[in-house]
Amino acid sequence: MARFIRYEDLFAILNEGRSTVRTEIARADAFVVARPGGGGIRLGGEVVKNDAQLAAWFATVPTPAPAQAHSVARRMVTARADARVILGGKMGVLSDPADAYDGAMPGIVEEAILTLDAAKPLVVLGAFGGAARDIAIALDLLAPTFTVPRTKQHGSYAPAIKKVGRLGSRLPSGLRSALCDVADDDRAEQTAFQVATIIGKWLTSEKLGS
Structure with a gap:
């Protein structure tokens, strides 16, 4: 902070x-x-x-407490942002102190929930790993076979991922194929063009009410 x-x-x-x-x-x-x-x-x-x-x-x-401060900042950014792109993110693996997170869920998971709750574009770059990969799987953007083995995680992690999954209907059906493609693409430069195209189409469809 x-x-x-x-x-x-x-x-x-x-x-x-x-x-x-x-x-x-x-x-x-x-x-x-x-x-x-x-x-x-x-x-x-x-x-x-x-x-x-x-x-x-x-x-x-x-x-404020760190977890509260981060949550407040994420809500403020969500209100200001037109869209959000996520990648990586902590997974709460207990055997790895560097993978620990504050609060009820990893920050990137909270960002995904806030963005979809606000009906704003969310692009998940799951191919880069971390919590974003699990978010992509929960939203059916990646197949369950993309799940990677891990040791015991923080007890709040799985419920948080399930909460994201329940918001899958917020993704536009017309963009789901493109969102799946970009979720499985780890080519940084090409992915940037894909992301820009997806966000542009998503925002345009919202303005048209479709």
């Missing part, structure tokens, strides 16, 4: 993308534009110039 980033690192990130990227930080229930400026980092109408000032800026709002 941005709250834990060092001033020096945040400044470097913002400076690197200053000409091409608009960066906004989720704080409390709002997004705040962040960019280099004023001899430091401009956060909305304020300027911070060191770690202490950055920490003080974040401290002006309550600090």
Whole structure:
């Protein structure tokens, strides 16, 4: 979360993308534009110039638990985004500490649920593995044979994947074939073109009411 980033690192990130990227930080229930400026980092109408000032800026709002903070940010992004593309994601394999996740489900699973609940385009790149592969299987975009063996997982993982599966009817029938194809494609550059085409058609069909 941005709250834990060092001033020096945040400044470097913002400076690197200053000409091409608009960066906004989720704080409390709002997004705040962040960019280099004023001899430091401009956060909305304020300027911070060191770690202490950055920490003080974040401290002006309550600090939620990490899982809650992530969920709030995901809901905010869902409301702002036109579509979502997911790949990878933690699977809660208990024997791998790096695969652990906070909260009731992996973040990428929550993002999938929020997106489909909001009736927005969701493209699942299951071929890259992780929780996204299980999401693709649950949505019938990949066959069950794509499931990979794994040791015991967090108890909340399987119910979360089943919850995603119950939203499969939200996928447009006219795009299901294309969604299946892209879910099984790990060619990064070609996949990018496919994703753009799918999202464009999905958004167009919504505008036409079909």
